[in-house]
Amino acid sequence: MTQDQQTRAYRSRGERHDELLDAAALVVRDAGLPGLTTRAVAERAGVAHGVVHYVFGARRNLVVALLERQARDVLPRVLAAADAHDDLYAALDAGIGAWLDLVRQEPERFRLLEAVSGTALEGDDGLVAAERTLWHDGVAAGISRWAVRHGVELAEPTAVAADAVLALVDGLGRAAWSDPDGGATERARRLLVRGLAHALTR
Known part of the structure; x- marks a missing residue:
């Protein structure tokens, strides 16, 4: 040996x-x-x-462990970018921008998320739910922490705000993969983030 x-x-x-x-x-x-x-x-x-x-x-436990490691690695980087800003629009834009930067720089990192999302078609809805819960809970905690720190009362519950953020990053992430120069994705990001910030502001 x-x-x-x-x-x-x-x-x-x-x-x-x-x-x-x-x-x-x-x-x-x-x-x-x-x-x-x-x-x-x-x-x-x-x-x-x-x-x-x-x-x-079981194999399923291996997949869940991969998802958990992905969340532990990526979420702090995204939330730290948002935490650096006092304004809601700027915080949302920075966090979502950090996510898009990661997608562009390390596309292979996000193949797992796409692959797991596709398993719902094969009948394993539990994996999709586990993946969604990991990200939703992390984003919701980040939003809540930011709001308390800056004394901001959101117009929607934190859980709803987290759902909206995840919907944005899901859509923009997919758009970034098919947008080589990033121009269309960035224009969409500015518009959508501005709309979300307005909807969440009392």
């Missing part, structure tokens, strides 16, 4: 967890969600098939 194999053999469960998620993200990037099997992840990570089952159990 080589030194590298010995090191890999004695990794903790937490280290295995991260290693397997890295491998799973690469599988999704290359083969989409249909190609994400526990066997494919094991092969990509260079471990025995049983290791994936030991760490995650």
